[in-house]
Amino acid sequence: MxxxxxxxxxxxxxxxxxxIFTILEGHLKVLLIRRRDTPFRNKLALPGGHVRRNEDxxxxxxxxxxxxxxxxxxxxxxxxxxxxxxxxxxxxxRVITVPFVAIAPDxxxxxxxxxxxxxxxxxxxxxxxxxxxVAFDHREIVRDAREHVRAKLESTTIATGFCADEFTIGDxxxxxxxxxxxxxxPRNFNRKVLHTIGFVKPTGKQRSTGLGRxxxxxxxGGEKILRPPMLRTEESRG
Amino acid sequence: MxxxxxxxxxxxxxxxxxxIFTILEGHLKVLLIRRRDTPFRNKLALPGGHVRRNEDxxxxxxxxxxxxxxxxxxxxxxxxxxxxxxxxxxxxxRVITVPFVAIAPDxxxxxxxxxxxxxxxxxxxxxxxxxxxVAFDHREIVRDAREHVRAKLESTTIATGFCADEFTIGDxxxxxxxxxxxxxxPRNFNRKVLHTIGFVKPTGKQRSTGLGRxxxxxxxGGEKILRPPMLRTEESRG
DNA sequence: AAAATAGTGTCTTTAAGACAATATAAA
DNA sequence: TTTATATTGTCTTAAAGACACTATTTT
Numbered sequence: 001m002x003x004x005x006x007x008x009x010x011x012x013x014x015x016x017x018x019x020i021f022t023i024l025e026g027h028l029k030v031l032l033i034r035r036r037d038t039p040f041r042n043k044l045a046l047p048g049g050h051v052r053r054n055e056d057x058x059x060x061x062x063x064x065x066x067x068x069x070x071x072x073x074x075x076x077x078x079x080x081x082x083x084x085x086x087x088x089x090x091x092x093x094r095v096i097t098v099p100f101v102a103i104a105p106d107x108x109x110x111x112x113x114x115x116x117x118x119x120x121x122x123x124x125x126x127x128x129x130x131x132x133x134v135a136f137d138h139r140e141i142v143r144d145a146r147e148h149v150r151a152k153l154e155s156t157t158i159a160t161g162f163c164a165d166e167f168t169i170g171d172x173x174x175x176x177x178x179x180x181x182x183x184x185x186p187r188n189f190n191r192k193v194l195h196t197i198g199f200v201k202p203t204g205k206q207r208s209t210g211l212g213r214x215x216x217x218x219x220x221g222g223e224k225i226l227r228p229p230m231l232r233t234e235e236s237r238g
Numbered sequence: 239m240x241x242x243x244x245x246x247x248x249x250x251x252x253x254x255x256x257x258i259f260t261i262l263e264g265h266l267k268v269l270l271i272r273r274r275d276t277p278f279r280n281k282l283a284l285p286g287g288h289v290r291r292n293e294d295x296x297x298x299x300x301x302x303x304x305x306x307x308x309x310x311x312x313x314x315x316x317x318x319x320x321x322x323x324x325x326x327x328x329x330x331x332r333v334i335t336v337p338f339v340a341i342a343p344d345x346x347x348x349x350x351x352x353x354x355x356x357x358x359x360x361x362x363x364x365x366x367x368x369x370x371x372v373a374f375d376h377r378e379i380v381r382d383a384r385e386h387v388r389a390k391l392e393s394t395t396i397a398t399g400f401c402a403d404e405f406t407i408g409d410x411x412x413x414x415x416x417x418x419x420x421x422x423x424p425r426n427f428n429r430k431v432l433h434t435i436g437f438v439k440p441t442g443k444q445r446s447t448g449l450g451r452x453x454x455x456x457x458x459g460g461e462k463i464l465r466p467p468m469l470r471t472e473e474s475r476g
Numbered sequence: 477a478a479a480a481t482a483g484t485g486t487c488t489t490t491a492a493g494a495c496a497a498t499a500t501a502a503a
Numbered sequence: 504t505t506t507a508t509a510t511t512g513t514c515t516t517a518a519a520g521a522c523a524c525t526a527t528t529t530t
Contacts (some may be wrong), residue, residue, distance in 0.1 A: 011249040012289065014334055051250065053332050056323040080320040083336055085294040094291050096252055098321055170509075188493065190510070195491085212508025213500035228469065228491075408482075426520065428483070433518090450481025451527035466518070 013095045016061045017048035017138065019145035020075060020102040022121060023162050023178050030124040030142055031104075032134065033068055033116035039091055040135035044122065046142070048097065049115065057098045065102070068113040075104040076161045078152065081144050089137050097136075101145045103161045150179055150236075155229040157199050160220035166203055168215035169193055180236040192230055198223025251333045254299045255286035255376065257383035258313060258340040260359060261400050261416050268362040268380055269342075270372065271306055271354035277329055278373035282360065284380070286335065287353065295336045303340070306351040313342040314399045316390065319382050327375050335374075339383045341399040385476045388417055393467040395437050398458035404441055406453035407431055418474040430468060436461025 020031040032044040047068040051060040057080070065071055081099040089095065112119045126132040127142045134142070152158050159175045160167070173189045193199050200218035208214040258269040270282040285306040289298040295318070303309055319337040327333065350357045364370040365380045372380070390396050397413045398405070411427045431437050438456035446452040 012252045012291070014250045014252065051323070051334075053250070054325050056325060057321060057334070058323075082318040083295060083321060085289070085296075085336075087292050087294065096289075096295070098323075168509085185494075186509085187495085187511075191512095192492080208501070209508075211502055211506075213510075215509055229467070231466065231492090406482085423521075424482085425484075425522085430519080446528075447481075449479080449529055451483075453482055469519090 013090075013093060014051045014057070015048055015095055015097040016051055016057050016064060016100060017046040017097050017141055018061050018065055018077070018100045018102055019046055019142055020065075020069075020071070020104055021124065021145070021149055021162075022104045023106050023175060024121050026174075026178060028124040028146070028178055029121035030127060030145075031069060031071075031110065032120055032122045032127075033112070034118040034120075035135060036115055036117050042117070043135045044120075044132065045135035046099075046138045047116065047119075051098070058100075061098075061100045066113070068116045069119050070111045070113050071104060073105060075102050076158070077102045078158060078161075079148065081141070081148060084137050084141060086137065097141075099141045099145065101148050103149065103158065105162060105164050146179075150232070153179055154231055155226055156224055157220065157226050158224075160200070163220075166205070166207075166217040166219055168207060168217060169200070170215055172200070172218075176230075180232055182233065182236045196223075196226060197221075199226065251328075251331060252289045252295070253286055253333055253335045254289055254295050254302060254338060255284040255335050255379055256299050256303055256315070256338045256340055257284055257380055258303075258307075258309070258342055259362065259383070259387055259400075260342045261344050261413060262359050264412075264416060266362040266384070266416055267359035268365060268383075269307060269309075269348065270358055270360045270365075271350070272356040272358075273373060274353055274355050280355070281373045282358075282370065283373035284337075284376045285354065285357075289336070296338075299336075299338045304351070306354045307357050308349045308351050309342060311343060313340050314396070315340045316396065316399075317386065319379070319386060322375050322379060324375065335379075337379045337383065339386050341387065341396065343400060343402050388470070388474075388476065391417055392469055393464055394462055395458065395464050396462075398438070401458075404443070404445075404455040404457055406445060406455060407438070408453055410438070410456075414468075418470055420471065420474045434461075434464060435459075437464065 022029050031047065033047050035041055035043055035045050047064055049064045051057055061077060065075065078101045081101060083096055083098050085096045087094060110119050122132055124142060124146050127134055127139055128146060130139065153176055159172055162175045163171050169190050172193060173184055173186060177184055198221045201221045203217045203219055205217045206214040207217050260267050269285065271285050273279055273281055273283050285302055287302045289295055299315060303313065316339045319339060321334055321336050323334045325332060348357050360370055362380060362384050365372055365377055366384060368377065391414055397410055400413045401409050407428050410431060411422055411424060415422055436459045439459045441455045441457055443455045444452040445455050
């Protein structure tokens with residue numbers, strides 16, 4: 001049943017939504033915007049928008065990232081998740097969305113772009129457990145995206161993507177602890193990171209927090225795959 | 239630029255394609271159909287078709303599976319892959335496709351359905367290396383799907399999905415060897431499978447091949463996740 | 477007995493788990 | 504010297520890698 005004249009039965013609107021995570025104040029945060037347009041006007045939602053006829057979905061995600069959020073620094077789009085396609089997920093017309101996951105280092109706060117009234121970092125757990133209401137089925141997308149990031153920490157070195165250009169092993173451990181929601185043994189964690197070639201490389205420099213022994217600073221080490229993987233314990237699994 | 243009157247700029251056709259794998263004659267095979275419709279009429283392609291306005295993409299994939307292939311027995315749709323969305327991937331109009339991966343036990347040959355002239359199992363490596371030509375960007379989809387299955391053998395127990403209802407440890411090892419393209423040590427493989435609770439469960443029965451000691455028969459053991467994972471060696475990685 | 481296939485056992489090596497002690501800075 | 508944080512070390516345990524031998528069937 002076409003809803004507009006000339007529209008074929010199979011024609012569908014395609015959007016892309018981006019779940020951008022960072023670590024702020026010891027919590028995993030996801031970037032949400034306050035929608036300027038209907039439906040769900042003034043409601044919180046993931047940044048995103050329509051895929052145009054002359055661009056692929058990845059290009060659309062990149063474009064929306066800039067238009068709506070003015071994300072500062074290096075934001076790393078990781079992967080595409082399973083599309084959301086339930087026929088009534090948009091109350092007005094048939095829309096399928098292609099979700100992406102991205103991670104950003106803990107830097108400054110992004111500014112609202114042209115299509116958004118406001119841009120904020122929101123506690124990801126709050127979105128998943130429902131205490132923060134979001135538009136459409138974006139709660140499910142955030143849940144899928146969070147689980148995707150959790151799983152990727154096991155088998156890849158993307159945890160460095162949450163860190164600034166230079167970071168300590170303690171910073172990196174905090175990423176794992178925050179995303180997985182568990183505590184890790186600092187001794188075993190150091191051994192794992194430093195014995196995995198390509199995970200990090202030393203800078204020679206060190207960083208003083210004012211008190212205590214200064215920590216050595218490292219950079220991301222080029223290797224993308226973590227082998228053998230760093231496995232979560234049973235309690236930290238979804 | 240709308241191509242039909244009343245069509246909005248953002249309206250896009252959405253299809254789904256299914257890469258169904260099985261193991262036949264010692265090779266990883268993918269199910270292809272010979273297309274009845276244009277474009278690429280009479281060419282080999284993955285089974286698939288348009289997503290209708292009242293169904294989600296998974297339902298569309300299930301429906302197409304029946305319409306085009308009459309797949310016998312239990313075919314297990316595993317996962318959705320990253321969509322293909324390059325604007326010119328379909329020569330006529332804008333089409334985004336949502337690919338799925340499925341595995342089927344080595345059983346009988348499927349029959350062609352209403353939308354296909356022919357249905358055949360084709361060597362997956364031949365499709366990926368280009369010696370078998372396929373329509374659209376289906377070569378890339380088969381490549382992605384094959385890598386997805388290879389990776390899933392590491393961390394899940396889906397290898398049993400390639401086997402008949404009852405199978406031997408040797409059958410299961412052949413699945414790993416065929417999909418990964420390497421040889422595995424039978425002793426270490428047996429130890430891994432039998433020491434992983436929930437991977438397989440014994441039936442008590444045994445199967446005689448006519449010559450040699452009969453092999454014990456097992457069934458899939460309920461557990462879906464393989465922990466710790468069975469990791470590929472470096473040579474068998476994509 | 478010979479041939480063919482299935483299944484089991486041991487030693488080594490790697491890496492994670494579970495622990496406490498030492499090092500380096502500022503106050 | 505006290506306090507705070509970073510870093511290193513050892514013993515144990517789990518599991519994979521690399522091997523050869525025994526078991527059960529048919530011919």
